[in-house]
Amino acid sequence: MSDADPLVSMLHDWIEIFRGHSMRNFIRFAKDSGLSMSQLGALFHLHHKGCAGVTDLGDHLGVTNAAVSQMIERLVQQELILRSEDPSDRRAKQIVLTDKGLQVFQESVCARLDWLDDLVQTLSAEEKEQITEAIEILMDKAKELEPKIEPKH
Secondary structure (H helix, E strand, C coil), rough: CCCHHHHHHHHHHHHHHHHHHHHHHHHHHHHHCCCCHHHHHHHHHHHCCCCCHHHHHHHHHHHHHHHHHHHHHHHHCCCCCCEEEEEEEEEEEEEEEEEHHHHHHHHHHHHHHHHHHHHHHHHHHHHHHHHHHHHHHHHHHHHHHHHHHHHHH
């Protein structure tokens, strides 16, 4: 983090506030729903990919095939995911979200972001306009940087 520009420090502070509220609500949702963070991570992965195999899901979560297979079985029993044969390889399984799994995924996203509604309610119309303009500038500039971002090894 650069100490030279106060904006960098302010953005860092905002990210920490955002992450704190978001994760606190997400963890509360996980606890209230009886799901582990890994199980919710699996639902997120399936939502973004559409479907996945056991190995893909295990690799994404950083767990063994045996561990992910046990987790998949629990999620199947809870009717959050559906496991079926892969039509291109009958030995492999395809895993997809059920409607109930999609609903839980959407509820978890809402839980993470609900605090933003409360925050926005505290803002005046003028503040909302100023913040909207500033965020639009930040998003545009961030998009310009996207091709330049490379993974660090």
